[in-house]
Amino acid sequence: MKIQDVERVGDLAAAAAEAWGDKEFARFGELAVSFTELDRWSDALAEDLVRRGVGAGDRVMMLLVNRLEVLPVAVAAWKIGAIAVPVVAIYRSHELNEIVKDSRPAAVVTAQSLGPRALAEELDGCLARAGVEPAARYLVDATESVEGWGTLPPVDTVPTGNVVLPEPSAPHEECLRLYTSGSTSAPKGVRLHSPSVIFGGRQFNYRLGIDETDTGLALAPVAHIAGFLAACLVPLTTGAGAVILPRWNVEDAVRVIDEHKVTWSLGAAVFLKDLVEEYERRKGDGLHVLTYYVSGGANTAPDLIERADAIGMWAARTYGMTEMSGVVTLAPRESSVDRRSLWDGKLADNAECRILDPDGNPLPVDTEGRITIRGVQVLLGYTDPALNAAQIDAEGWFDTGDLGIVTADGWMQITGRTKDIINRGGEKFSSADIEHVLHRHADVSAAAVFGVPHDRLGESVCAYVVTRPGATPPTGEALAEFMLAQDIAKAKVPTEWHFAEEIPRTASGKVQKHLLRAARDGEAPIALAPTSR
Structure with a gap:
């Protein structure tokens, strides 16, 4: 065959x-x-x-x-x-x-x-x-x-x-x-x-021309869709070879790229940032520079794409999800630096995008709203039927939970998220999951967790905690140790802690995280406990 x-x-x-x-x-x-x-x-x-x-x-x-x-x-x-x-x-x-x-x-x-x-x-x-x-x-x-x-x-x-x-x-x-x-x-x-999995690999050939003359670098976990694409699906569908890194280390990555003349990779913005900084630091060393880098999983600053271009690396922002076998937007190879730095890629040839208002009504192009996608790449469904009912409608439209705009010719720009998730270096974590673990602590009355900007990882984990009345307020370090003892992934443990007298809520009891974000940024008053740290 x-x-x-x-x-x-x-x-x-x-x-x-x-x-x-x-x-x-x-x-x-x-x-x-x-x-x-x-x-x-x-x-x-x-x-x-x-x-x-x-x-x-x-x-x-x-x-x-x-x-x-x-x-x-x-x-x-x-x-x-x-x-x-x-x-x-x-x-x-x-x-x-x-x-x-x-x-x-x-x-x-x-x-x-x-x-x-x-x-x-x-x-x-x-x-x-x-x-x-x-x-x-x-x-x-x-x-x-x-x-x-x-x-x-x-x-x-x-x-x-x-x-x-x-x-x-x-x-x-x-x-x-x-x-x-x-x-x-x-x-x-x-x-x-x-069809989803095979197209996920092939579109790197369709948009970037990746073929048997290329070698990719799998720098993300191979069990993650980004690493699995680079190590398995793109090679099997295009003939490109792959080099798998045991773990991320930018010096090792640059050495491997040079030794094996690696031409392409994809992953979170943190990897691109590290690579660009290392190449800038070693300018004049005569190193083979990675040819293409597809940056997704976290917000990629426009100036990072421009800096990559200045050292001879084609880099582009992209938008993707595990639910779509990786990337669902990818800039064509001939795209300008402006397009690649300010937009999150062009919609895949097999995909349709529909932007909705808060009531679920379709919006015209170039209008911000909730992004829904339909096409070959979209998942069969979740293992949980309740999630399917919530996110996939009868016509096959998948609700991404993200906000953005799309142009008439299919270019997409992501403007925000409706889901309460944290995107740390390309790995997505549930805020609710982290909160549930914090609530196991005997001295914690309430907790709210959300992502905050991080220069390298895109987002890090921030927690607001209310201590039970009469309890000795724990420190952030003590809570971190407690969470690790609960066998939660280390990357989910908050690195920023605030202790408040109460968590702001709506009349129905829903946590108002926008107020917590504003308080953290000094834009709204939140009563902090004396132990805030």
């Missing part, structure tokens, strides 16, 4: 191997695999999954930091009609309990440990609490045996051909599930199908 004719993700690896063969598909440190090796490795993994009882429609969950193994496991799941479920490793048992309960995986893949964390033990606990008994549990790079866990077949494993594999899932069936935080407390399960 020709790569351009593929309609099911389960057919991508074989078609890519036929098209690009021994060309390097992806690299992680010294370990690299070609397109042919990926196809063979994923065949062997698919056989092992089927032998253990995993089949069509089952969920294959990967809790891993950036590693090459995420890619063949996802491809193996697709080959047998199963659903790949990459999960970012910043999540701890607080979030994992909900994800395991929702996904009920038939197979799990993780590392034995991550720093001080015993990942296999964490997952065992989550699985037990959810009453889930997977057919397969795999460890990567295990230093010792762990009861109940096997070892993931390595890259040189050869498929036997003796196992009959199920057919890949049909194009419009779920193939990829990603968990993202939103306006609700628990992580939301986003269900994506083959």
